[in-house]
Amino acid sequence: MAQIKLDQEQVKRVKNYAKDIADSVQKNVIDGNSSVSVERTVLRLYGVDGTDEEGTPYPNLIVDKLKEKDLLSKGVSKFFAASMLASKRDAMDTAELICQGNILFGEINEFSRADIESKEIELSKEALKTLDSSRIHKSKKQEKTPLPEQPFKYMIVATGNIYEDRTQAKAAVSSGADIIAVIRSTAQSLLDYVPYGATTEGFGGTFATQENFKIMRKALDEASKKKGTYVRLVNYASGLCMSEIAACAAIEDLDMLLNDSMYGILFRDINKKRTFVDQHFSRLICSRAKILINTGEDNYLTTSDAIENAYTVTSSQLINEAMGKNSLLTDEQLGLGHAFEIDPKVKNGFLFELAHAQLARQLFPDAPLKYMPPTKYKSCDIFFSQCMDSMFNLASVTTGQGIHLCGILTEAIHTPLMQDRFQSLSNVNYIFDTARDLGDEIEFKEDGVIAKRAQTVLNETEEFLKKVNDIGLMEAISEGYFAGIKRLDTGGKGLDGVFLKDSDYSNPILEMLEKEGTING
Amino acid sequence: MGNLIKPYGDTIDDGIVQLSFTLPVTNGAKAKKAAEIYANNLKIEDVTIAHAEEIAEGFTYFVIFGKASVSIDYDSVKASEVSTEFYDYYEINSLIKEKINRKVNVVGASIGTDAHTVGIDAIMNMKGYDGDYGLERYPEINATNLGSQVTCEELVESALKNGSDAILVSQTVTQKDAHIRNFTELIELLEAEKIRKQFLVIAGGPRITNDLAIELGYDAGFGAGTVPSQVASYIVTCLVKE
Ligand code: B12
Numbered sequence: 001m002a003q004i005k006l007d008q009e010q011v012k013r014v015k016n017y018a019k020d021i022a023d024s025v026q027k028n029v030i031d032g033n034s035s036v037s038v039e040r041t042v043l044r045l046y047g048v049d050g051t052d053e054e055g056t057p058y059p060n061l062i063v064d065k066l067k068e069k070d071l072l073s074k075g076v077s078k079f080f081a082a083s084m085l086a087s088k089r090d091a092m093d094t095a096e097l098i099c100q101g102n103i104l105f106g107e108i109n110e111f112s113r114a115d116i117e118s119k120e121i122e123l124s125k126e127a128l129k130t131l132d133s134s135r136i137h138k139s140k141k142q143e144k145t146p147l148p149e150q151p152f153k154y155m156i157v158a159t160g161n162i163y164e165d166r167t168q169a170k171a172a173v174s175s176g177a178d179i180i181a182v183i184r185s186t187a188q189s190l191l192d193y194v195p196y197g198a199t200t201e202g203f204g205g206t207f208a209t210q211e212n213f214k215i216m217r218k219a220l221d222e223a224s225k226k227k228g229t230y231v232r233l234v235n236y237a238s239g240l241c242m243s244e245i246a247a248c249a250a251i252e253d254l255d256m257l258l259n260d261s262m263y264g265i266l267f268r269d270i271n272k273k274r275t276f277v278d279q280h281f282s283r284l285i286c287s288r289a290k291i292l293i294n295t296g297e298d299n300y301l302t303t304s305d306a307i308e309n310a311y312t313v314t315s316s317q318l319i320n321e322a323m324g325k326n327s328l329l330t331d332e333q334l335g336l337g338h339a340f341e342i343d344p345k346v347k348n349g350f351l352f353e354l355a356h357a358q359l360a361r362q363l364f365p366d367a368p369l370k371y372m373p374p375t376k377y378k379s380c381d382i383f384f385s386q387c388m389d390s391m392f393n394l395a396s397v398t399t400g401q402g403i404h405l406c407g408i409l410t411e412a413i414h415t416p417l418m419q420d421r422f423q424s425l426s427n428v429n430y431i432f433d434t435a436r437d438l439g440d441e442i443e444f445k446e447d448g449v450i451a452k453r454a455q456t457v458l459n460e461t462e463e464f465l466k467k468v469n470d471i472g473l474m475e476a477i478s479e480g481y482f483a484g485i486k487r488l489d490t491g492g493k494g495l496d497g498v499f500l501k502d503s504d505y506s507n508p509i510l511e512m513l514e515k516e517g518t519i520n521g
Numbered sequence: 522m523g524n525l526i527k528p529y530g531d532t533i534d535d536g537i538v539q540l541s542f543t544l545p546v547t548n549g550a551k552a553k554k555a556a557e558i559y560a561n562n563l564k565i566e567d568v569t570i571a572h573a574e575e576i577a578e579g580f581t582y583f584v585i586f587g588k589a590s591v592s593i594d595y596d597s598v599k600a601s602e603v604s605t606e607f608y609d610y611y612e613i614n615s616l617i618k619e620k621i622n623r624k625v626n627v628v629g630a631s632i633g634t635d636a637h638t639v640g641i642d643a644i645m646n647m648k649g650y651d652g653d654y655g656l657e658r659y660p661e662i663n664a665t666n667l668g669s670q671v672t673c674e675e676l677v678e679s680a681l682k683n684g685s686d687a688i689l690v691s692q693t694v695t696q697k698d699a700h701i702r703n704f705t706e707l708i709e710l711l712e713a714e715k716i717r718k719q720f721l722v723i724a725g726g727p728r729i730t731n732d733l734a735i736e737l738g739y740d741a742g743f744g745a746g747t748v749p750s751q752v753a754s755y756i757v758t759c760l761v762k763e
Contacts, residue, residue: 171577186634186694203634204696303639376639380727380745412727415696419543422576 001400001439004358004451010458011363014318017465021473022322029273029474030280034507036497037192037274038281039063039076041243044251045127045285045509046080047091049210051196058095059244060193062105065098069106073502077509081119082108091123117506124508132519134250134289139521141221141230148178148229150368151396151404153428158183158415160202162212166219171418173223173231175425179256179403181234182216183415184208189239189268190493194248204415208235208245213252232256234294238263240270240494243282250289256335256403257286259293261323262316265477266485267299271492272474283327284513290520293329294403295320298339298372300483306341310356311460312482313338317360318465319473321367328518331366335403339372340392348449350391355453357399358444368402371395378411385409386427393431398439404428523594536588538565543582548575556583564590601731603741603751605758610654613753617661620761626663627656627756628680629689630671633703637693638669640726644689644749653748662753673707680720687721687756690739695728701737708738721759723752 040059051057066072066079080094083105087094097103108116155177157168162182169180185202188195198215199207206212213235220231232255237245242259249257261279264270286293297313297320304312317336324334338360342349360369374388389407396404406424408416416424444450468476480486530537540560546552553570560568565587572584608616617625629645631638642655645666649655656664665683667676680688690707692700704724711717717738724734725743734742741755 167577171580174577186636203699204694303642417543418577418580419541419582422574422582 001361002358002442002444003362004355004444004454005446006359006362006454006458010462014363014458014462014465015322017462017469018315018318018322019325021319021465021469022326025276025323025473026280026326028472029276032501033273033277033498034075034501034505035274035277035494035499036063036067036072037241037244037278037494038507038510039066039072040193040241041247041281041285042075042077042127042507042509043080043091043095044244044247045130046077046123047126048080048095049196050092050095052099055196057193057196058099061099062095065105071106073499073505075501075505075507077120077123077506078108078116079106081116081123082111084123085111085115085119120506120508124512127509128288128512128516131250131285131288134253134291135519136521137253138255138290141224145224145228145230147232151371151401151432152178152232152368153425153432154179154181154234154370154403154405155421155425156181156183156405156416158205160185160204160206161200162198162206162215163200165206166216168418168421169216169219170223172421172425173220173227175422176429177231177406177421177425178229179232179234180216180220181256182206182208182212184236189236189264189270192240192494192497194241194244208248210248210252213248213254217252217254232292234258237282237286237293238296239268240264240274240278240497242275242278243285246282246285246289246291249291250285254291256292256294257282258296259283259286260296260337261320262477262482263296263299265487265492266483267296269487269492271495271498272477272487272489273498274492274494277498279323280327281510283324283329284510286333287328287330287518288513290333292333292335292368293324294335294370295337297337298341301339301341302376304483306339306343306356307346307352309483310352310457311464313356314359314363314457314461315464315468316482317364318461321364328513330518330520331364332368334364334367335370336360336364336367337370337372340374340395341372341376344374344377344388350395351449352453353391353395354399355450356457357395357401358450359454359457361399361401370403370405371401372405373407373411375407375411378407380412382409382413385411386423389424389427390431393428394435394438397432397435398442400439523596525592526595527592528589534592536566536590537586538589539584539586540565541582541584543576543580545580547579548573548581552581553583556581556585560585560587566590601735603731603743603755605755607751607754608757609750610659610753613750613757614659614661616757616761617659621757624661624663625687625756625760626665626683626685627687627689628665628667628676628683628685629656629691630667630676630679631669631691631693632671632673632676632707633692633699634670635692635694635699635703636669637691640693641666641669641689641691644691644725644747644752649749651746651748653750655749656753659753673703673710676707677710677714677716681716685720686760687723689723689725689752692724692726692729695726700726700728704734704737704739712738721756723755725752 043059098105155172157165183205234256237257237259264275386409527536568587576582643650731742
């Protein structure tokens with residue numbers, strides 16, 4: 001594949017800045033804190049699911065009870081383990097008993113420390129087994145129906161009704177889609193709980209629930225068999241329930257999650273600490289269950305100019321990579337994001353797009369980069385819009401991107417119709433085939449427009465990351481370094497759900513995941 | 522009898538239209554015939570089924586051409602546009618200075634659950650849109666942009682507090698008529714508080730027309746491609762008239 005000549009020393013420098021930035025957040029923010037959603041995740045992985053009659057999930061009820069008793073800083077794990085010892089029943093029954101008030105909760109004195117610890121270990125080992133079996137299960141399926149060639153063709157469905165989504169997804173697969181993403185209902189990222197059961201009424205998308213995951217994964221298993229290659233399923237972990245969604249996704253064998261370390265902070269006004277703490281645990285789960293993450297750098301470009309702000313995309317990719325590595329994700333799991341969003345009126349805009357895409361390719365050679373199509377400048381003239389997507393498709397195949405979000409000709413009008421997806425995929429299929437090996441045939445002219453542009457973005461990135469590193473990421477976000485959006489340490493949603501870990505805090509799942517490291521196979 | 526028109530392909534009154542749609546049937550001779558008959562029922566004659574392809578099991582996609590048989594009388598068509606003179610940045614500022622003699626106050630927001638801010642920002646933020654400065658840049662205008670996901674109550678409260686002359690409301694999401702509900706809620710709130718007449722209330726967004734805005738009780742509506750100076754011209758013209 002054609003390469004732009006980059007100074008490898010400079011590449012090392014930017015990676016080191018990103019690492020320092022990530023390490024400092026890990027040490028100063030993540031390691032000492034936990035959150036209500038992390039604790040609810042522990043319960044889910046211990047086997048708690050379901051809701052009370054009013055529809056409040058048991059994990060929420062139990063964590064809230066502990067919070068009321070002012071014991072949350074010790075972590076939910078030991079208290080739940082104690083309740084299980086008392087009930088002598090399984091996790092689900094115990095959860096019900098706790099919520100009905102039929103069993104003491106928040107007391108551990110009745111049992112010895114050793115007994116409780118050994119129950120916690122037993123539950124955590126089971127939990128890790130669940131994550132392991134998700135990884136193994138997926139890899140077995142991929143032996144029978146292998147993954148297709150990259151760039152993987154990623155298509156969205158968004159009807160609001162999971163059963164309708166299923167029909168749309170199968171149709172998209174039959175037109176050639178390799179990945180199906182179920183867009184989430186609009187305000188879900190701000191819900192501090194995971195909705196329950198199969199849902200048929202979403203707004204602009206479908207609720208992410210464990211049952212919906214299951215329904216769609218099953219439909220895609222059938223579609224994979226028919227197609228002969230494995231079709232991946234994507235959902236969204238961003239928001240107030242990052243790690244809980246990751247747990248639900250792992251249980252249902254999902255393949256990818258939108259999971260960005262800063263998206264919630266910047267674009268959803270979720271508290272910084274909350275997001276950093278939650279993303280770490282959610283990514284540890286992804287690492288173990290081999291869920292690929294997709295990051296949201298494209299969002300920087302929907303509100304700001306794609307040329308002026310290209311360095312914010314690159315910088316965010318580097319930070320996402322460094323934080324991802326701190327959460328044990330491998331390169332193959334890092335679907336770092338970027339987008340084709342330059343104003344179509346800009347002369348040589350396509351050359352700039354190639355430069356940006358190629359730079360990302362070279363900075364992260366083993367990552368399946370997630371490439372977003374043009375959206376902001378999409379025209380309501382669907383024929384022109386289709387031309388823009390063709391150029392995007394060409395840039396993607398030429399620079400060897402990993403996860404290709406298919407552009408839709410009606411992007412500026414409505415959420416996609418069945419025929420829109422078909423049009424989109426026939427465009428992608430054509431261009432991917434007709435230009436398949438173009439990237440291997442060309443060379444980027446030294447000092448040409450493309451090489452120079454890539455160098456400029458890299459220089460700007462270095463300068464920017466250095467500044468961020470000097471003041472620290474928390475402060476940089478407070479001062480509006482990213483996307484021009486200022487988010488204070490004490491602002492945003494979900495801060496009241498973050499707490500300092502007591503010296504007595506326990507979360508053996510987190511500990512084991514961190515200790516056992518990356519596990520493949 | 523009036524000025525009859527119909528679509529134009531390459532000869533006046535040939536009525537040529539292109540159309541694409543999907544029918545929930547398997548592809549084949551019967552499907553194509555069905556598409557042709559369907560088009561006939563839409564009053565399209567001489568139908569050519571240019572393309573038919575099964576795009577999913579049991580769904581066939583068609584591209585067709587035909588001759589529309591319906592004509593309409595162009596003279597009877599009525600549509601409104603925001604009717605005002607359009608001035609540039611400098612003219613607007615001097616009009617305000619000379620004729621209004623005080624700063625003009627404007628508040629804007631994207632209301633309801635709508636999280637799209639780029640449209641309202643294009644009109645209000647310094648930078649503006651398509652080379653046309655935004656309202657914040659105007660020395661004679663105090664512009665307050667509340668951003669997105671603002672409730673109607675918050676917007677009205679801010680308008681009262683700032684003594685606003687105009688309220689700018691943006692809506693991008695139109696699925697399930699979300700924009701109609703949100704636009705209506707704001708007008709109803711203003712009317713309930715008996716303060717509707719205190720403000721110029723202006724709607725905007727990619728699917729908004731002046732007609733729609735007027736129908737919903739707004740003073741004016743601006744759609745795709747609007748530049749800030751158009752909005753400022755309208756506001757200033759209305760205020761000067763008063
Ligand atoms: C950028 C974008 C986003 C960004 C928004 C970032 C931000 N801070 O604004 C993000 C990624 C957050 C986003 C989210 C969603 N989006 Co969106 N988004 C877009 C996109 C790509 C561009 C919109 C845009 O910025 N246009 C540029 C501006 C300048 O144009 P404009 O808004 O039309 O504004 C001009 C005029 O209309 C007018 N104007 C606008 N407002 C006002 C107000 C006044 C007073 C006046 C005078 C004039 C005026 O002046 C402006 C300048 O000319 C469009 C697709 C497209 N190409 O249109 C989809 C689109 C609007 N989004 C869509 C959807 C469905 C969503 C989501 C619901 C998806 C989901 N399920 O989560 C969420 C919404 C969440 C929510 N709660 O609202 C749909 C809407 C479909 C519909 N018709 O209802 C679209 C069309 C995409 C699609 N095809 O599905 N989106």
